[in-house]
Amino acid sequence: xxxxxxxxxxxxxxxxxxxxxxxxxxxxxxxxxxxxxxxxxxxxxxxxxxxxxxxxxxxxxxxxxxxxxxxxxxxxxxxxxxxxxxxxxxxxxxxxxxxxxxxxxxxxxxxxxxxxxxxxxxxxxxxxxxxxxxxxxxxxxxxxxxxxxxxxxxxxxxxxxxxxxxxxxxxxxxxxxxxxxxxxxxxxxxxxxxxxxxxxxxxxxxxxxxxxxxxxxxxxxxxxxxxxxxxxxxxxxxxxxxxxxxxxxxxxxxxxxxxxxxxxxxxxxxxxxxxxxxxxxxxxxxxxxxxxxxxxxxxxxxxxxxxxxxxxxxxxxxxxxxxxxxxxxxxxxxxxxxxxxxxxxxxxxxxxxxxxxxxxxxxxxxxxxxxxxxxxxxxxxxxxxxxxxxxxxxxxxxxxxxxxxxxxxxxxxxxxxxxxxxxxxxxxxxxxxxxxxxxxx
Numbered sequence: 396x397x398x399x400x401x402x403x404x405x406x407x408x409x410x411x412x413x414x415x416x417x418x419x420x421x422x423x424x425x426x427x428x429x430x431x432x433x434x435x436x437x438x439x440x441x442x443x444x445x446x447x448x449x450x451x452x453x454x455x456x457x458x459x460x461x462x463x464x465x466x467x468x469x470x471x472x473x474x475x476x477x478x479x480x481x482x483x484x485x486x487x488x489x490x491x492x493x494x495x496x497x498x499x500x501x502x503x504x505x506x507x508x509x510x511x512x513x514x515x516x517x518x519x520x521x522x523x524x525x526x527x528x529x530x531x532x533x534x535x536x537x538x539x540x541x542x543x544x545x546x547x548x549x550x551x552x553x554x555x556x557x558x559x560x561x562x563x564x565x566x567x568x569x570x571x572x573x574x575x576x577x578x579x580x581x582x583x584x585x586x587x588x589x590x591x592x593x594x595x596x597x598x599x600x601x602x603x604x605x606x607x608x609x610x611x612x613x614x615x616x617x618x619x620x621x622x623x624x625x626x627x628x629x630x631x632x633x634x635x636x637x638x639x640x641x642x643x644x645x646x647x648x649x650x651x652x653x654x655x656x657x658x659x660x661x662x663x664x665x666x667x668x669x670x671x672x673x674x675x676x677x678x679x680x681x682x683x684x685x686x687x688x689x690x691x692x693x694x695x696x697x698x699x700x701x702x703x704x705x706x707x708x709x710x711x712x713x714x715x716x717x718x719x720x721x722x723x724x725x726x727x728x729x730x731x732x733x734x735x736x737x738x739x740x741x742x743x744x745x746x747x748x749x750x751x752x753x754x755x756x757x758x759x760x761x762x763x764x765x766x767x768x769x770x771x772x773x774x775x776x777x778x779x780x781x782x783x784x785x786x787x788x789x790x791x792x793x794x795x796x797x798x799x800x801x802x803x804x805x806x807x808x809x810x811x812x813x814x815x816x817x818x819x820x821x822x823x824x825x826x827x828x829x830x831x832x833x834x835x836x
Contacts, residue, residue, distance in 0.1 A: 406513075407448035408432050409439045409465070411456035419505055423452065426513045436460025443469070450516060451476045452509070454502075455491055463494035463814055464804050470495035473543035475553065477512050479505070493815040495549045515557055538584075540696060541577045545689035546818065551578075554681065559585035564651040564676050566627075566659070569683030572733030575654035576625060578683055583621040588650055591620030599629035606634050614641045617649040624653040627676065628662050635669045642675060651676065686731040690822050693723050696732065700739035710743055719748040724825030726755045729762065789824035796826070 406428040408419060413434055423430040431446055433439035436457045451469050455462035455478050466476045475497035480488050488499050498512040542552040558565055559582045567575045576595070583593045594617040598606065614622060624630075630638065642651065653676045662668035686692065697715065705712040728734055742751045792806070799805040807817040 404449040405429050405431050405446050407439060407442065407446055407451045409436065409451065409453045409457060410434055411454040411458065419452070419509070422505060422509050423513070426510060428513070436462075436465045439465065440468070443472075448474060450474065450513065452479060453477070453491075453496075454479045455488070456481075461804050463490040464802075466491045466494040466496045467546075467803075470497075470546075470549050471543070473539060475516055477509065477516075479509075490814060493813075493818075495546050497553045515560075516553060538577070538581055540692065540699070541574050542581070544695045545691040547684045547689050548692075551681070551683070555581050556585055558582055558679060558681070561679075562647065562650055563678045564653065566677040566680045567652065567654040567683060568659075568680055569654075569656060570685050570729075570731055571656045572731035573683045573685055574732055575656075575683055576623070578681060579621075579623045579652045579654060582652060583623075583650070586621075586650070588620050592616055592618050593621045593623065595623045595625055597625050598634075599626040603631040603634060606630070607637055610634060610637055610641065614645070614649070619648050621650040621652060624651070624676070626655060626657075627653040628655045628657040628659055628668060630668075632667070632669065635672050639669070639672050639675070686728040686735065688822070690724055690825055692732075693728075693735065694720075696735060697723060697739060700736055701743060704740050704743040708743055710746065713742055713746055713748060716748060719752060721825065722748075722752045722755055726759060727762070788820065789826065792821060792824060792826055 404427075406423045408423065408430055410432060420430040428449065431442070431448070433442050437459050439451075440460070451474055453462060453465060453476050457465070462478065466478065469476050476491075476495070478488070478491045478496045478499045479502050480491075480499055481502055492499060497516060500508045500512055542548050542555070555578060565579075565582060567578050569575050580593065583589065594613050596606075596610070596613050601609065624638075659668060659673055659677065663670050663673050701712050701715065723735075730737075738751060738755070742748055745751070795806045795809060796803070799809065803817060803821070804814060807814045810817065812820075
């Protein structure tokens with residue numbers, strides 16, 4: 396994020412007409428940002444690399460570049476977009492929200508609503524600056540990978556930013572390996588506790604007696620920072636009771652975040668988790684989608700993992716072939732990011748991707764057999780037809796993207812489907828990609 400000569404972060408305002416809106420500039424200045432103007436989407440795209448704004452305010456009446464396309468591009472580069480719209484422009488509003496806009500403000504309410512929208516984003520914007528030494532580089536990179544690549548996670552980023560400004564407990568839900576700890580770290584480092592301790596309690600990784608013994612030490616270490624209860628559903632009843640006592644004694648001195656990959660309602664109903672403790676931890680819940688719904692991230696993560704583990708093992712980086720890319724995109728990744736990372740580790744050690752491709756194909760086939768067995772269904776013509784239809788759809792989409800030179804908005808118009816439907820289909824067949832530009836957290 397670049398600042399002006401006075402050290403103030405920039406806000407890029409994309410106008411549809413040359414008419415100057417003094418009120419708009421004043422609102423941006425009021426929240427501590429420097430307004431810079433671009434007339435139309437084309438000018439904004441040219442100015443963007445030089446300006447490196449912290450946030451973009453977009454008039455969706457721009458005509459030279461579709462507003463949803465601008466939202467998707469800038470959002471993919473890690474910059475939140477606030478859209479300005481007239482009340483009746485419902486269709487365009489829906490399109491920009493689907494494309495990943497952080498917020499939509501009605502033009503007649505700029506003075507109040509835009510200021511509120513900007514202030515909601517301020518914790519996230521602040522951590523994009525150059526003077527945030529309290530955020531470790533590994534956290535920055537993980538944050539970018541987690542929130543700045545896929546559409547699903549970009550829509551979660553402003554939610555996380557808002558939660559960071561509060562002190563209430565948050566329960567982060569999601570499958571194993573989806574990045575729940577990364578979400579917890581983001582909430583911590585976007586909050587005013589960023590310079591204080593972040594203490595992780597591995598509830599599933601410690602024997603019950605050890606956890607009961609060490610819990611008091613972990614609470615003390617958290618101080619006035621953040622206590623993160625990882626896989627909290629695995630806590631024993633005795634440890635749950637002790638945790639409740641510590642929460643009572645702390646009087647809110649530390650922030651409590653918790654994560655779970657298990658259905659907590661079922662645990663409570665079965666008497667394996669205290670209802671009173673669950674109610675205290677789940678005041679707010681956040682759901683992290685699985686990697687199979689965020690396939691755009693695979694293209695970003697694989698090269699990073701390859702380079703990291705090749706350097707650690709002092710081995711050459713294995714070549715990333717088109718066949719390997721296709722395999723990685725089409726695999727369902729039941730173990731999510733953690734499974735992907737472990738697969739890449741083995742890939743580096745083996746030095747070739749062929750055994751990995753065979754292993755993933757075998758895993759996929761085993762899962763399919765398991766699903767059929769659980770349903771009591773043998774493979775038949777319907778499944779064969781489904782696979783063939785998926786491959787045909789993939790080929791058709793590839794050809795349409797080639798004709799449109801990668802312009803997905805044009806492909807959606809050609810195929811007569813909504814932009815959201817097209818994105819979902821591209822994700823389903825492993826063709827989803829997102830334009831990216833690395834930004835600091």
